[in-house]
Structure formats: C-alpha cells, structure tokens
Amino acid sequence: MATLTDRIDHLLGRKVAEPLAEAFGIETVQDLLRHYPHRYATQGAELGEKEPPEGTHLTILATVTSAAIVSMKSRSGKMLKVVLTSDKQSVDATFFNPQKVAHAIKPGVRAMFSGNVKYFRGKLGLTHPSYLILPNRDEDDGSVVAAGKVRGGGALAGMARSAQDPGAGVDMSIFERNLIPLYPATREVESWTLLRCIRQVLDQLDEVQDPLPEEIRREHGLIGLDEALRSVHLPETKDEVDRARERLRFDEAVALQLVLAQRSHEVAGRVAPACPPKPDGVAAAFETRLPFTLTEGQHAVAEEISADLGRAHPMNRLLQGEVGSGKTVVALRAMLQVIDAGYQCALLAPTEVLAAQHARSLRQMLGSLALAGELGADELATRVTLLTGSMSVAARRAALLEAVTGDAGIVIGTHALIQDGVEFFNLGMVVVDEQHRFGVEQRDELRGRAREGLSPHLLVMTATPIPRTIAMTVLGDLETSTLRQLPGGRSPIVSKVVPARTQPAWVDRAWERIREEVADGRQAYVVCSRIGEGDDAPDAKEQPTTAALALFEELRFGPLSDLRVGLLHGRLPADEKDAVMRDFTAGLIDVLVCTTVVEVGVDVPNATVMVLKDADRFGVSQLHQLRGRVGRGAHQGLCLLITDTNPGSPPFERLTAVAGTNDGFELAQLDLAQRREGDVLGAAQSGSTTTLRLLSLLDHEDVIVAAREFSRTVIDADPDLTRHPGLASMVTAAIDADRIEYLEKS
Structure with a gap:
C-alpha cells in the first residue's frame, strides 16, 4: 500500500518517475495526485439541451455516422466533412487534410474528438479536431488494447504515442466512464501516461488522513481530502468534480496563507531600528519649509508610516498612489525621520533617468537641508547621493565613500546599489520605487546591507498595482497604504x-x-x-x-x-x-x-x-x-x-x-482580469505561468479570507507546524521549495 509521502520511483519505477520529475517536479504520491485534470472528456451527455458557447473547448466520445471528401467553396482544395453521433446528439466535424485522416475516420469508427466549438447556420461543429480512434463496443471487452493498435491525431495523438511502449497498452475501460480526465501534459509526458500512473497509485493508496480539522471542514462545507483526491481524478459526475475542486482549492489557499503567516511571524521576530519622530529634527524642519499643504490622504499615510518606523520591528509596507498623488513627498518625509534617528536610507529606482530625476527633485525639495558639508547648509542638513552604473570612476568612488562613511543620509541608485562593493555605514530604511521592476532577490540583497542583527524598514511604492501586486496584497504579504486624492489644482487627464x-x-x-x-x-x-x-x-x-x-x-x-x-x-x-x-x-x-x-x-x-x-x-x-x-x-x-x-x-x-x-486601481483590476494572477510565489510578473492550479485570486477572495483566518490561528500556536505535519506536507505539495524560499526572502 502507499501513502502521500511515498516516492513515485519506489512505486512506479525509475523509468516512469524520472520524466514526471523532469517535466512537472513530481516526486511523491502527493505531488502526483495534486497534478489535477484541467478538463474532462464526456460521452456527449453534457451537450444536452444547453449547447456550449462558440469557442468552448469540447472533448467528446462519438461514432462517425458519415464521412465524405468534398471540394471547398471559398478556395481551392478539398476537405473531409464528418457527422458524429454522441449520446443521440449530432455534431459536424471538418478536416482540412482529408488525405491524412480519411483512412482512419470512416463511418462506424468510434473515437474521442477534441476541439473548439463553432456554429455554422446554427449547427454545432468542430473544425479540424484532434482525435483518438477507439475499438468499437462489440470489439471492446473492457480489457487492455495492445501497444501499436491505438491511433490518434492532433493533440490526442499523444495518447496513442504513449501506448507504443512495449507492454504499455491502453486500458480501454477508462473510455466507458462518464467523465474522462485530461491533464496538463508535455510531449514527453502525455495526459494518458499521467492518468495511467495516477490510476495505479490510487489503487495502492491507503486512506488519506485529513490535515484539516473536522470543524473547519464542517464550517466551510468541505469534503475530506481522501474523497477529494479520488474524485477529482476519477469522478462519476460533474457534482463530484465541483466538490473535489472546492476542497482542493481551499487546500491551495491554506498552503499559501500558511507560508505568508509563517513569514509574517518570522518578520515580527526580527529587530529593526526604532526611529520615533523628533520634534526638532530635519524631518520637522522639512515640513515647515514645504511650499504647499499636504493633502488629507498624505497626512494620514505619513502618520501610518511614522508609527511603523517608531517600532523596533521592520516595517513592510506598500504605498499605492495614483500617478501624481504625491508619494515621493511622503517617502521623503519618512526617510528624514529615519535620518533623525541616526540611520541612512537607500532609494532604489528602476532606471538611471528616474534615479537622476529623484536625486534632482529630492535636493530641490530639501534645499539647504540637502547640503551637508557645503557652504550654506542648514545645521540639520543631510546629503543626497546618486549612484548609478554608468558614472565615471571618480564620481562612483566619491559616491561609495559617502555611503560607507555615513555622510550621505539618502543614497539613490539603480541596480548599482546592490552590486558588490556598495556598503552603507548604518542602513535603516529601503525605499523601492515602482516595486514591480525589481525581483524579490534584488530587494533582499539591498536589505541585507544593514548592520548584522538589524533588518531595515521597507517601503515599496507603485502608482498602478500590476496583477502580482494586487495578488500579494490580497494574500496579506504587505501592509498597504493608499493615496487616491490628487493635490489641489491638478486636472484629470x-x-x-x-x-x-x-x-x-x-x-x-x-x-x-x-x-x-x-x-x-x-x-x-x-x-x-x-x-x-x-x-x-x-x-x-x-x-x-x-x-x-x-x-x-x-x-x-x-x-x-x-x-x-x-x-x-x-x-x-x-x-x-x-x-x-x-x-x-x-x-x-x-x-x-x-x-x-x-x-x-x-x-x-x-x-x-x-x-x-x-x-x-x-x-x-x-x-x-x-x-x-x-x-x-x-x-x-x-x-x-x-x-x-x-x-x-x-x-x-x-x-x-x-x-x-483615470483610476489606476480600476485599471489594475482590468489588468488582473486580462492577465490573471501570474506566478504569485515566483519571480514571474505576467500571467503566463502560475503555481495556482485551482485557486483564482480574482474569483475566490472569500476562500482566501477564510484560509487566512485559519492559517493565522494555526501559526500563532504552532509557528513551525511541528504539531501539524499534515499541513506542513500540504504546504510543500502545493508550493515548491524554490517559491517558499522566494517568499521568505521577500
């Protein structure tokens, strides 16, 4: 028998296990069983009275009623026109290379067809679908069809290829099921191979002990993990799929929230420089010199940040603000509070143009307060130093000296700030402008420049949250401050x-x-x-x-x-x-x-x-x-x-x-809806990849909130999950180790 923690190579052999590990990182039974189907083929019954919308991907089992090669009307060439019957439903199919498929797709042939739905004159059709030829029912006794006798084309050709290995064969009984799972696959590891491995493992699997307490399952109406893992792979009904996915989706949310809760617990235990405001320091002097009045929003956010900086554990705050809402002034005020406490600040900008712009604007706003060591400097003055990769050797050497001696209270730069050889005298705060331009590893590298035993405060700023920013905010990775109010006199664009x-x-x-x-x-x-x-x-x-x-x-x-x-x-x-x-x-x-x-x-x-x-x-x-x-x-x-x-x-x-x-937050939601969440726990910023299999940060916020409450309660009582080994195992199954390390760095 088998358990979730057993290695796949011990159960299925190295020849089978190595491609799974290489293609999907699947190494244990739990890894394999959490590789869920992305859709299901049906016997056609689901077509029913409600026809699927055009463009829907449809996979059905059907018998070819008629097949004829005809000339195309709009251009030269021929095509194969086919009529399919599935559970008394009639579906048209068209193939544009009849010479390649006519020998296989003939009247009386039973096959799986998969393609996108199109309607022509109100009739449901599939254009050049993938296909897998199956034995007719009178030839099929439910046993294994020998290797070499299964044929296919298009995306389903992989099922046929996977049956070509000597001794592999195809268990045709799977095609008698109402719902046939189809998996995310590669050319090396086909969907059929995955299904064969999963069925073999499920046959050996002991009853799975559920890591979620019974009261939590009851509160949220969730089925047990054993039932969910079996039902998602071999369901009898659509309802079984829905209930299994609901439970497994909650597992993903809990896994994410447990990692974030552990991270928050660990950050709370770090020591940061306490920087309480000084009534007679450079920050107070700066406020008295401002040629304009801060908005109510700027005042409120500045107070939030000031309170964070006064504590002896690291601030980890996202400052979201509309374009032109005055984030830079708020950030400068915060940096001056840190300087008043005897520490330095680093401002990381994504481009040299922006870094130079920041240096100019901060010096202009500070005036004589930025001229420390120069004639005409205020007695409270600090120094603003610029460090970029294209500076001359002499200018770079001077900037490095100002950073390491502490003469520079504010050091502004690009990636040059995180290169070897850049040292700070006493770094107390890191400000990252347009935070989505920097990887977490880069921010971590800069934060690591503080004195041993101290973690600098972190303020990240963005004008338009990109999808990953929203995702991490929903997940509770950062405390969030928001500036929506524009300064007086600013007209909408x-x-x-x-x-x-x-x-x-x-x-x-x-x-x-x-x-x-x-x-x-x-x-x-x-x-x-x-x-x-x-x-x-x-x-x-x-x-x-x-x-x-x-x-x-x-x-x-x-x-x-x-x-x-x-x-x-x-x-x-x-x-x-x-x-x-x-x-x-x-x-x-x-x-x-x-x-x-x-x-x-x-x-x-x-x-x-x-x-x-x-x-x-x-x-x-x-x-x-x-x-x-x-x-x-x-x-x-x-x-x-x-x-x-x-x-x-x-x-x-x-x-x-x-x-x-002109609402940047509304546009961020539009961006999220179009590109989805991206790789929330990885370095990817776009929606092209994701570690989330069933959980959508856009659609399942209620699930995330419920998982957050549960996870924080667990971590408060058991930070290392030593008393919850099942939950610890679930975390590593839902999120790979590299991404956990990534989160811990962030």
Missing part, C-alpha cells in the same frame, strides 16, 4: 484612442494638437515601443511597429519641422540622457520623442500632451504610468493612443477601457 487604420486623418490631427500646445508655450512627449530596427522585432504575422529613431527623423523633417524635437532612449550614454532631460525640463526642447524610459517618475509640469504610437503594444499599467507624465502642472493633460488595431478588436477595447478612466 483626457485620453482618446486614435484608430490610425480607419481614420488616418486623426493621426495628422494628433501632430496638429502638439503644434497648438507648443504655440501656447507647452511641451509634448511622443512615445514609441522600441528604439530602432531589429529591436523587439514583431512577429511576421503582426503589424510592424514604429521605432523611435525613425519617428524622430520623420517628425523633425515633417509635421513638426519648425519645432525643437529631442530624442531620448535607453541606449544613449548616461550623460546624454541626463542632458536631454535637463533641456526638456528647462523648456529648451518642445517635443521629446522617446521610449518608455520616461514611464515612471519623470516630472515636467509644462508637458501637456503625450502621443503613444502603437499604443496596443503597451500593458495597461504602462499606459497609465506613461500618460501620468503629462498634466502635472496647472494645465489640462491630453493623451492620444494611436493604434493600427481595428475598432471592436480586443486590443482596441482594452485601449478604450484605459481611455475611459
């Missing part, structure tokens, strides 16, 4: 979508709008998705995008020839980038053609227009960040989103949604 393909004259009008704004003394950005030829070359099937270098030449010799047009992109030397930004800030450049190097933090109040070429190539959060560069002064901002996509297409609709709101 007007955004418009410009369909270049259907309305080319509107593109000409965009350049005219720039000329009108410049005539009124304003400035403009024109943003491209790539620098030059060969950069991020689009797929051959996609419309080519406009390069910044090409558009710069086109505009300065064409529509904007009488204006002062500048160019800024990431491949320019650092001193050239800085010079261009200084000229633009000073008003010596009317129009700046650029890439996304201006995406975050760049603050030129006189800029009122932004034109985004190929706007559909930017993400939702990028679009919101970019347009936040205009309208930062007293004048209305305008953002024009130029796209070659057709009105009504998904990319065009996404741009329309962005243009329809």
Whole structure:
C-alpha cells in the first residue's frame, strides 16, 4: 500500500518517475495526485439541451455516422466533412487534410474528438479536431488494447504515442466512464501516461488522513481530502468534480496563507531600528519649509508610516498612489525621520533617468537641508547621493565613500546599489520605487546591507498595482497604504484612442494638437515601443511597429519641422540622457520623442500632451504610468493612443477601457482580469505561468479570507507546524521549495 509521502520511483519505477520529475517536479504520491485534470472528456451527455458557447473547448466520445471528401467553396482544395453521433446528439466535424485522416475516420469508427466549438447556420461543429480512434463496443471487452493498435491525431495523438511502449497498452475501460480526465501534459509526458500512473497509485493508496480539522471542514462545507483526491481524478459526475475542486482549492489557499503567516511571524521576530519622530529634527524642519499643504490622504499615510518606523520591528509596507498623488513627498518625509534617528536610507529606482530625476527633485525639495558639508547648509542638513552604473570612476568612488562613511543620509541608485562593493555605514530604511521592476532577490540583497542583527524598514511604492501586486496584497504579504486624492489644482487627464487604420486623418490631427500646445508655450512627449530596427522585432504575422529613431527623423523633417524635437532612449550614454532631460525640463526642447524610459517618475509640469504610437503594444499599467507624465502642472493633460488595431478588436477595447478612466486601481483590476494572477510565489510578473492550479485570486477572495483566518490561528500556536505535519506536507505539495524560499526572502 502507499501513502502521500511515498516516492513515485519506489512505486512506479525509475523509468516512469524520472520524466514526471523532469517535466512537472513530481516526486511523491502527493505531488502526483495534486497534478489535477484541467478538463474532462464526456460521452456527449453534457451537450444536452444547453449547447456550449462558440469557442468552448469540447472533448467528446462519438461514432462517425458519415464521412465524405468534398471540394471547398471559398478556395481551392478539398476537405473531409464528418457527422458524429454522441449520446443521440449530432455534431459536424471538418478536416482540412482529408488525405491524412480519411483512412482512419470512416463511418462506424468510434473515437474521442477534441476541439473548439463553432456554429455554422446554427449547427454545432468542430473544425479540424484532434482525435483518438477507439475499438468499437462489440470489439471492446473492457480489457487492455495492445501497444501499436491505438491511433490518434492532433493533440490526442499523444495518447496513442504513449501506448507504443512495449507492454504499455491502453486500458480501454477508462473510455466507458462518464467523465474522462485530461491533464496538463508535455510531449514527453502525455495526459494518458499521467492518468495511467495516477490510476495505479490510487489503487495502492491507503486512506488519506485529513490535515484539516473536522470543524473547519464542517464550517466551510468541505469534503475530506481522501474523497477529494479520488474524485477529482476519477469522478462519476460533474457534482463530484465541483466538490473535489472546492476542497482542493481551499487546500491551495491554506498552503499559501500558511507560508505568508509563517513569514509574517518570522518578520515580527526580527529587530529593526526604532526611529520615533523628533520634534526638532530635519524631518520637522522639512515640513515647515514645504511650499504647499499636504493633502488629507498624505497626512494620514505619513502618520501610518511614522508609527511603523517608531517600532523596533521592520516595517513592510506598500504605498499605492495614483500617478501624481504625491508619494515621493511622503517617502521623503519618512526617510528624514529615519535620518533623525541616526540611520541612512537607500532609494532604489528602476532606471538611471528616474534615479537622476529623484536625486534632482529630492535636493530641490530639501534645499539647504540637502547640503551637508557645503557652504550654506542648514545645521540639520543631510546629503543626497546618486549612484548609478554608468558614472565615471571618480564620481562612483566619491559616491561609495559617502555611503560607507555615513555622510550621505539618502543614497539613490539603480541596480548599482546592490552590486558588490556598495556598503552603507548604518542602513535603516529601503525605499523601492515602482516595486514591480525589481525581483524579490534584488530587494533582499539591498536589505541585507544593514548592520548584522538589524533588518531595515521597507517601503515599496507603485502608482498602478500590476496583477502580482494586487495578488500579494490580497494574500496579506504587505501592509498597504493608499493615496487616491490628487493635490489641489491638478486636472484629470483626457485620453482618446486614435484608430490610425480607419481614420488616418486623426493621426495628422494628433501632430496638429502638439503644434497648438507648443504655440501656447507647452511641451509634448511622443512615445514609441522600441528604439530602432531589429529591436523587439514583431512577429511576421503582426503589424510592424514604429521605432523611435525613425519617428524622430520623420517628425523633425515633417509635421513638426519648425519645432525643437529631442530624442531620448535607453541606449544613449548616461550623460546624454541626463542632458536631454535637463533641456526638456528647462523648456529648451518642445517635443521629446522617446521610449518608455520616461514611464515612471519623470516630472515636467509644462508637458501637456503625450502621443503613444502603437499604443496596443503597451500593458495597461504602462499606459497609465506613461500618460501620468503629462498634466502635472496647472494645465489640462491630453493623451492620444494611436493604434493600427481595428475598432471592436480586443486590443482596441482594452485601449478604450484605459481611455475611459483615470483610476489606476480600476485599471489594475482590468489588468488582473486580462492577465490573471501570474506566478504569485515566483519571480514571474505576467500571467503566463502560475503555481495556482485551482485557486483564482480574482474569483475566490472569500476562500482566501477564510484560509487566512485559519492559517493565522494555526501559526500563532504552532509557528513551525511541528504539531501539524499534515499541513506542513500540504504546504510543500502545493508550493515548491524554490517559491517558499522566494517568499521568505521577500
């Protein structure tokens, strides 16, 4: 018999186990059984009265009623028209390479068919579906069909291939089930191979002891783990699938919450420098010199952060704020409180342009309070030091010296801050701007620069939470402060979508709008998705995008020839980038053609227009960040989103949604809905991969909340889960070790 902790190679042999481990990291029985089916084939009964929507992926078992090769009407060539009968339902199927499939798909053949639903004149159909030929019922005695006698095509060809190994065969009794599980698979490890392994393990499995207390299962109406694991793989009904998934989804939520609760418990035990506010320090002096009044929101958030900094355990806070809501002022006030306590602060920025912008703006806001060691410095003054990778050797050496001696109270930099050789005298706080640009390992590397035994406070900032940020916030990874209120006098940005393909004259009008704004003394950005030829070359099937270098030449010799047009992109030397930004800030450049190097933090109040070429190539959060560069002064901002996509297409609709709101948090929800959660416990930021099999952070917040309450109660009483070995095992099964380590670092 077998238990969840048994190794697969001991039960199934090394030849079977090694591909499972390599493809999916499956090493134990629990790993295997938590590799759930992603859909189920049916005998057709589920078609019933309710026909599936067009585009739905459908897998059915059916008998071929008729099959005929016919000529195509719209173009040359032939196709195989097939009628399938499944549980008295009739389904049409079309194959475009009849010479390859006609010998297998003939009247009377019984097969599994899998494809996307299409309707033609109201009739349900499958276009070029995958297929697996099965024995007819009068030939099938429910026994194993020998290797080499199972044939298939398309995605289901893998089932046939997996039966080719000598002695493997296919147990045809599985096809008599109402629901046949289909698994996430690879070419090396097919769905059929996984099912065969899982059935073999389930046959040997002892009754599984449930790690969830009975009262928790009863409170949330959950079935036992043993029943759930068996039902999700070999269900008899759709209801069994639903109840199994509900239980296993709760397991995933608990596993995540247990890791986060352990992490929070461990962080609470760390020692951080206590930095209570000083009534007569540099922070107080800064507040008295502010030329504007903080908003109510800024005051409230500043008090939250101040209270955190006054405690002797690390602050771990996310500061979310709309573009232009004044996050930088709040962060500077917090850094000055830390400096008053005798510690240094590090500000990590994603680009050299933004790092230099931060250095300029912080020095400007501080005035004589940033001139420590210089003539005219205030007696309370500190020093703001910039450290980037492209600095000269002499400048870098000077910056490193100011950091290690403690002369610099605030050290601002890019990834250069986390390189070897950068040391701090007494680091007390780390501020990360646009936190989604940095991996957790990078933030951890910087936090590790504090003195031994101390963990610096951490403040991460973002204007538009990307999906992973929202996911981690929902999961309780960070305490969250939110700034929604814009400073007085700031007008909302007007955004418009410009369909270049259907309305080319509107593109000409965009350049005219720039000329009108410049005539009124304003400035403009024109943003491209790539620098030059060969950069991020689009797929051959996609419309080519406009390069910044090409558009710069086109505009300065064409529509904007009488204006002062500048160019800024990431491949320019650092001193050239800085010079261009200084000229633009000073008003010596009317129009700046650029890439996304201006995406975050760049603050030129006189800029009122932004034109985004190929706007559909930017993400939702990028679009919101970019347009936040205009309208930062007293004048209305305008953002024009130029796209070659057709009105009504998904990319065009996404741009329309962005243009329809200035609420960054609403857009973050849109981004989450479109890209899903991403790899919540890994370094991936997009929605392309995920460690979550059944749990959706968008759809199952109630499950997450319930799991959080349970997990915190458990960890408070048993931080190491020594008294809950079943829960500890469930954590490692639901989340792999690398991702647990990742969370612990974060």
